[in-house]
Amino acid sequence: MSEMKPTTYHVTFVEDGWVVTAEGATRHTAKAPTKALTLDMARRIARDSKPARVIVHAMDGRIQYERRYGRWPLSDTPE
Numbered sequence: 797m798s799e800m801k802p803t804t805y806h807v808t809f810v811e812d813g814w815v816v817t818a819e820g821a822t823r824h825t826a827k828a829p830t831k832a833l834t835l836d837m838a839r840r841i842a843r844d845s846k847p848a849r850v851i852v853h854a855m856d857g858r859i860q861y862e863r864r865y866g867r868w869p870l871s872d873t874p875e
Contacts, residue, residue: 802847802868807831807838809855816841816850839863 804819814834815824826837842848846866
């Protein structure tokens with residue numbers, strides 16, 4: 797049985813709030829007015845789509861940290 801490729805979600809600031817966007821997607825997966833609410837949504841989405849990771853960005857776009865959910869295949873470990 798082959799392992800699923802992990803999904804990467806980014807939590808980023810936009811003009812009117814915070815969004816969760818799957819890497820490679822053109823539309824946001826979720827949106828909320830605060831970072832805390834958006835992080836909660838991102839965690840739930842990632843847990844439901846394991847393996848997944850959430851990359852959290854600061855308001856200026858810099859990466860603050862990353863969280864992984866589920867088992868990651870060794871051949872697809874992100875840098």
